[in-house]
Amino acid sequence: MTVDTSPGTEDEHDPAVTALPVSGTEAVDAAVRAAETVLTRRFGSAIGLVDPEALPGSGPATVVRARIAASPFGLPRTLVIKHYPEAPPRGAADPFAQEAVSYQLFTALPAEDRMCPELLAHDGSLRVLVIDDLGRAPTLWDKLRGQDARLAERALLSWARSLGRLHATTAGREADFEALLRRLGGFVPDDDTTPAVACARLPALLAETLGVTTPDDVRAYAEYVCESSAASAYRAFSPVDLSPDNNLVTSGGVQFLDFERGVVRNALVDAAHLRVPFAACDDARALPTGMSEAMIAAWKAEVSGVWPALGDNDLLTAHLLDQQMLLVWVTTWADLGGVAADVSPGRVAALVSFWKDLGTYAERGGKDEVAAHAREVASALNARFGPGLEQPLYPAFR
Incomplete structure (x- = not known):
């Protein structure tokens, strides 16, 4: 593809034009x-x-x-x-x-x-x-905190479809993205090192904070997923920040707004957020049973044309489990890596839910040791910060 760099200006690097740092009004x-x-x-x-x-x-x-x-x-x-x-x-x-x-x-x-x-x-x-x-279209977050479950469900499916279309239309265009970034004087970022840090350090953190030992096989699996994720062939553009308030729900489908962290990366990292919805958000809440599966089906329908291998349910399920585990590890490391006492009960309730769901999907995928470890972490989180922690549904689904 030949990328037209318009719209823009011919004097993007004109030294006579300077940005003025400002603050306040x-x-x-x-x-x-x-x-x-x-x-x-x-x-x-x-x-x-x-x-x-x-x-x-x-x-x-x-x-x-x-x-x-x-x-x-x-x-x-x-x-x-x-x-x-x-x-x-x-x-x-x-x-x-x-x-x-x-x-x-x-x-x-x-x-x-x-x-x-x-x-x-x-x-x-x-x-x-x-x-x-x-x-002034509503955001996805507006739909989730509204009172209409049907509208919220449609908005989530539209979000998943738009995410799939975003991946499908930018697959194979990494070179274009990097060329444009260099032309604008931007720094081409390397792949995020946070997953590698989480894989290396989370086991010790779980042992220290929760008294949970990570089996060698589980640690090896996490390290394998971390390495293979960076080398994935399923690379496409990602907004990275998938918060629901960064998406407008319009008559033409969900539109993405915030690209301040936009990069090209493994698209399955984004797809994992359909199983661990809005994992990085402080107020992440639960979705109704079956909603994640419906969102994944909507995403898959958009990307299977450019990545036919992902039309195989067994292969896609295995990839999603890999990325789900990695996302849960990274999220837990980010939340507990500081002062554990500062983590809010609502946030810990979300972590408990994430680990429970990981256990369920790992068992379905034949990863029994991963499933057992995930359930142990969920139980230990509840015992350490609870008891009785439960992630609430988004208001629209109550």
Whole structure:
């Protein structure tokens, strides 16, 4: 595939253009000024923005919705600005570059294959990108905390399908992603080393915190999964942050919004989140029985065309168990690796659920020792932080 690097500007590295670090109320004004500059350069005529509205966000960007005062170019009435005033340390991953390149990758695709807003303009020197405004559609989190179980179920299945389409349309495009990232001056990140750290250190942490010994066979299996995951042939783009508040539920399906950590990696790492939903979220809650299986089926339907081997249920199930185990280990290491006393009861309840589910799936997959170890960890977590810990359902399913 030949990637069109537009939209953008020809002076992405113009030394005369510098981003101004801002804070407080100045941040919105700085974002609007940067957006007006990049849009004017992009379209060759002055474009003014009015009625700026700061949007919530937990990342390093200032996010603003603004209205176009007047434009002869058929641009949307409103647009969204993401401004990253602070550059990262040298050699560190740059969330602006990763997000801008992610949007470039998708904007080069036909509209029907795009699971995110369209990129309208960006500038590497101003560290700003301007994207289409999808409006005030509800997020996936809004659906999960609502009162309608049927709407929440449809939203989850739409999310799984969109995730599968995202993987299918970006499979085999790792070189394009890296080329765009280098052009923008971004640092091409290596595969995440956190799984390797978790596999090496979690057994000692479980012994110290919970008094649970990890059998050698279970440890060896985890190490094998960790090594094979990085070498997987099923590589595609991933937003990495799969939190439900980063996905808009629109009439055209779920749209992904946040690509600050976007990378190309093993797509099955993302698919494991269908079994361990929203594992990294502090308020992760349970889904109804059978929901994960339905989501996996929706994801599989989208990716089996590009990865026919995953149409084999036995092979896919084995891969999902591998990644489910790795995700549970990484999540547990992240939660208990600091001061265990600081972990909230709700978060420990989620860990108990994750380990119980791992035990169930491992037993189905013939991994009896993994299943026994998972149940022992779940029991020990409940005894250490409970008793009686139980992960509640999302409000829509109560």
